[in-house]
Structures are given as C-alpha cells and as structure tokens.
Amino acid sequence: MSASADPSTPSRKRSKWAQDDEDDQEQPLSIHPQKRRVKARTEFPDSTSQQSTSTPAPFPPTRHSYSAYVPPRTRRPSILPSRSVYSYERLNQIEEGSYGVVFRARDKQTGDxxxxxxxxxxxxKNGFPITALREINALMSCRHENVVGIREVVVGDTLTQVFIVMDFIEHDLKSLLxxxxxxxLQSEIKTLMLQLLSAVxxxxxxxxLHRDLKTSxxxxxxRGMIKVADFGLARRYGDPVGVGGMTQLVVTLWYRAPEILLGAATYSTAVDMWSVGCIFAELLLxxxxxxxxxxxxxxSMIFKLLGAPTNNSWPDYSSLPLAKTLSLPSPQPPQFRQKFQHLTTAGIDLMMSLLTYDPERRITAEEAxxxxxxxxxxxxxxxxxxxxFPSAAAGEKKRKVFSSPSAPARLVDYKLLTEFDDVS
Structure with missing residues (x-):
C-alpha cells in the first residue's frame, strides 16, 4: 500500500475534536472540585437521638454501578484501536474474488x-456486510494449524477501506494442479487429505460451516502444509435458522452437494463433506x-457417477422442493471403479462414503x-x-528449462571433425 493518497482521498487535517483532545491531554483537569462552604448547624441531643445512638442502624448496602454477575471493568481487556493500513508496504496483487481483493504486503515494523x-x-448501503463479520468471526474461532491465521484488522483513510491481515501462503492447490x-503421489494425496479433514x-x-471448500x-x-482459507461464505450452523431458512447460494457449482441443488432449506456439515469428496477426486484426476x-x-453428471437416487439410497429425496421437477434416469450401479481405476478398495470406499446421496449417511470428518x-x-x-514450486502469488516466475542436445542415434552416421575434407 502506497503511503501517498490519491486525489480522491481526504487530506489528513486535524479536526477541532482532535485539537480539543490534545488540549485536554496537555492540561489535565483538577481532581478535587471546588468545595462549597456549608454553614455548620448545631444539633441539640434529645431522647430520640440518644435512643438511636444506643441502637445503631444496620449498615446500608453498597450500590454498584454494574451487575454482580459481571466482572469489574478493570478486569476486562482494553479495547485498542485498529492500526493503519499504511503500517504495511504493498508488494503486489494476488487475486480478486467476490468479496475482496487480496494483496501481498510487508509489515514495516517486523518485516513479515x-x-x-x-x-x-x-x-x-446497509452498513458493514454480514459476510465480512462472519469471515472474521470464523477465522478467530477456528485457530488451527491447517486454517489460515488471522493477525489483525487494519483500516485506511475512509470507511470503505477495511483490510483483514492474514498469514501469507505461497500457493493454492488449484494453481499447483x-x-x-x-x-x-498417493502418499502425498493422503497427507493433503489428512490435513484437510483435520481442518474441517x-x-x-x-x-x-465453511460452505465454499474447493482447491482454489x-x-x-x-513445506507441504495446506491451510483452509476464504471463509467469506462461512456461518455458524448452530444458530437459529431464520424464517426463510438457509440460503442455497453457497458453494461453488462444481463442489455443491445434491441436497443444495435440489433446494433443501436446511443443511449441515454434510455439505462440506461432499466438497471434500470432490477435492479428493480432483487430487486423483x-x-x-x-x-x-x-x-x-x-x-446429470452426479446421477451418471452415483446412479439415480432411490428410496433406499436417499429416503428423503422425494420431500425435497425440486425433486418432483426432475425425471430420473434408469437405475444403474455406481461408476466409481471405472472412474478411479488406480485407487485401492479402501480408497474407493472412502470416496463413496464422501460422495453419498443421503446427508445423514455421509461420512463425517472425524470418522474419515x-x-x-x-x-x-x-x-x-x-x-x-x-x-x-515457484510461487505465482509472490511474483516468482517458473524457471525456464533449456533443452540439451540429444545423444547420437547411430554410430555409423557420426563423423569426426578430422574426417571432413580440408576446406582450406
């Protein structure tokens, strides 16, 4: 990020509020207010005063300005303002998505x-977007070695300049593939899948719920470590569902579960597990x-691979909103073995457990x-x-491989330099 602002950026002039605050800091107020002179009154003792002195009244209860169930303010963490984005030096743009633009930058203080x-x-037009709040909350709630780490939230000069600072990772699986x-290799795919399942x-x-798991x-x-990123569509699935239910506009199309495609109003962790199965297949293919x-x-592609859903494979299929609008193909056995010919029997079983029609029978991340x-x-x-591998996000270019000359094909056709006629 360049420290120089463009012409549309408002100048950083100190407002009257800032000057008043500085004056208040330079000249602190007196702690003791001015005392008023109160004329002393002479009270004469009587029988009632003597009786009250002999039997003192109970000590009045202490009034607190906060609830007894809430800790005092001194025990709460202090709220610090967000740092400026100009604390970072912009290096290059990585990519642009639906909910933000990602840049590579360097911390001017630490060099990270x-x-x-x-x-x-x-x-x-309706304030801070709920997707950004969910993303920040999800990243702060899911601290894990295979989840991208959030460091802080920084701001710019205007209300529309809000940045999430995260750890920089060199590659994404989509570009690498x-x-x-x-x-x-099979051993490498197992390592990647274990890390992905651990994060999920x-x-x-x-x-x-992540709701947008894909290789990108x-x-x-x-160092062979993968981290789940882009929680722009994530949300807490334990929250009460609103009147309209949960939205179906989630998950990139190629990784979207069939229950979402058929208009399910409520769904759970099984939608992420279907996406994990699609990622598993993409690593193999x-x-x-x-x-x-x-x-x-x-x-139609899902029906071709898994076969048409039946009452046995998916009992709740007929109750989905869009199920009656489809004409199912004729029943056929699954085509997993034909699609993944080099996968072991255990691997086929894991693939079929992830890509299962019924969300209730789909394998969980803990079981996987x-x-x-x-x-x-x-x-x-x-x-x-x-x-x-060279990192495209870091601006590294792939090294050019120079082709070496091939070995001589036949010894008969090879002639030494001395065998040629003298041209002189």
Whole structure:
C-alpha cells in the first residue's frame, strides 16, 4: 500500500475534536472540585437521638454501578484501536474474488510478509456486510494449524477501506494442479487429505460451516502444509435458522452437494463433506470431477457417477422442493471403479462414503480421519518431503528449462571433425 493518497482521498487535517483532545491531554483537569462552604448547624441531643445512638442502624448496602454477575471493568481487556493500513508496504496483487481483493504486503515494523484482503464495501448501503463479520468471526474461532491465521484488522483513510491481515501462503492447490507436470503421489494425496479433514473437523467442532471448500481455497506452502482459507461464505450452523431458512447460494457449482441443488432449506456439515469428496477426486484426476456448466448438467453428471437416487439410497429425496421437477434416469450401479481405476478398495470406499446421496449417511470428518485408507500402503508422506514450486502469488516466475542436445542415434552416421575434407 502506497503511503501517498490519491486525489480522491481526504487530506489528513486535524479536526477541532482532535485539537480539543490534545488540549485536554496537555492540561489535565483538577481532581478535587471546588468545595462549597456549608454553614455548620448545631444539633441539640434529645431522647430520640440518644435512643438511636444506643441502637445503631444496620449498615446500608453498597450500590454498584454494574451487575454482580459481571466482572469489574478493570478486569476486562482494553479495547485498542485498529492500526493503519499504511503500517504495511504493498508488494503486489494476488487475486480478486467476490468479496475482496487480496494483496501481498510487508509489515514495516517486523518485516513479515502477510496477505491483505481488502473487503469490498464501496456498494454497501446497509452498513458493514454480514459476510465480512462472519469471515472474521470464523477465522478467530477456528485457530488451527491447517486454517489460515488471522493477525489483525487494519483500516485506511475512509470507511470503505477495511483490510483483514492474514498469514501469507505461497500457493493454492488449484494453481499447483494446473502447473504440475504430473499429479500428486498417493502418499502425498493422503497427507493433503489428512490435513484437510483435520481442518474441517476442527471447524465443525466449533460449529462453523465453511460452505465454499474447493482447491482454489486450499493454500499450500513450500513445506507441504495446506491451510483452509476464504471463509467469506462461512456461518455458524448452530444458530437459529431464520424464517426463510438457509440460503442455497453457497458453494461453488462444481463442489455443491445434491441436497443444495435440489433446494433443501436446511443443511449441515454434510455439505462440506461432499466438497471434500470432490477435492479428493480432483487430487486423483488432476482435474475437477464435475465440470458442469449449470445445475441441471451437474445433477446429470452426479446421477451418471452415483446412479439415480432411490428410496433406499436417499429416503428423503422425494420431500425435497425440486425433486418432483426432475425425471430420473434408469437405475444403474455406481461408476466409481471405472472412474478411479488406480485407487485401492479402501480408497474407493472412502470416496463413496464422501460422495453419498443421503446427508445423514455421509461420512463425517472425524470418522474419515480414522478410515483404513490412511493406514494402508503407501503411508502418508511427511510434509517436509514435499517438493517446492515457484510461487505465482509472490511474483516468482517458473524457471525456464533449456533443452540439451540429444545423444547420437547411430554410430555409423557420426563423423569426426578430422574426417571432413580440408576446406582450406
């Protein structure tokens, strides 16, 4: 962030309120107010005064300015103002999403490299957006080694300049899968899945739904650690649901669970687990599992892979709002084995447990962490053994590989320099 403001930025002039505050700080008020002269009155003792002296009245109860169940203000943490965004030096822009623009910046005091997410508040007419409040609250509630860490919230010169300061991570899985010449190994996929399931289990234990899990929201550093990011659609699922229910405008289309596609008004942690299953398949295939252009095409692709839903596989299917508007294809067995030919039997079982129609039967993150797929050979690779890649977010360019000349194909065609005719 450049310290120089553009012409539209208001100048930093000290207002009259600021000058008055400075004057008050320089000239503190007297602690003892001026005493009024009170004329002393002479009271003569009588029988009633003597009787009251002999039997003193009970001590009056002490009046507190706060409730007895609330600790005194001295025991509460002090509320500090937010730092200025000009405490950071802007380096480059990383990406722009639906709810903000992410920059790479450097802390001028410590030199730490961080990620600054500028919230989009220019078109807000109803105050601070609820999505930003939910994101900040979710990041503060889900402190975990596989969840991106929030450091602070800083502000600029205007009310629309609010930034979330987070840890900077070099890559995201979507970009890595696109640029990698070959997919991850089975041992590496197990390590990534264990970290993802651990983060999702921690969020669900804290009553947080992410509602937008995808490979582009999974950040990865050069030490094999992934961190779940972008909590813009997250919310607490233990809160009372409003009159209109929970919105269906959540989760990127390719990772959206079938119950949301069919108009379910209430849903829970199972929607995140369906997204985890789509990410698992993408790590294996090196491309998204359901690359649909619309919701109807996505449903047909799901029906083709899982087979058409039945009363046995999904008892509540007929009660969904959009179920009656669809004509189901003829029943057929699932096509997981044909789609994932190199996956073990335990891996197929985990995939089918994640991509299950009935949300009540879909595996949870805690159960998935104990699945036999992660204990069979090959075992998960240690994160330190992962390879490193140039970071596009840090402005690093991929090193150019120079092609070396090939070896001679046939010895007969090779001639020494001395065998050529002398040209002199």
């Amino acid at each position: 490299i961080v990620a600054l997410k500028k919230l989009k508040l220019d078109e807000e 696109t640029l990698m010449p070959s997919p991850f 289990n921690h969020c669900h234990s804290n009553w947080i 929201n999974l950040l990865m550093n050069n 090196k491309e998204p599992l359901f690359q649909a252009q619309g919701e109807m095409e996505l449903l 962490l104990q699945h036999p797929y992660f204990t069979e050979s090959p075992l998960p690779k240690h994160p330190d053994l992962f390879g490193s």
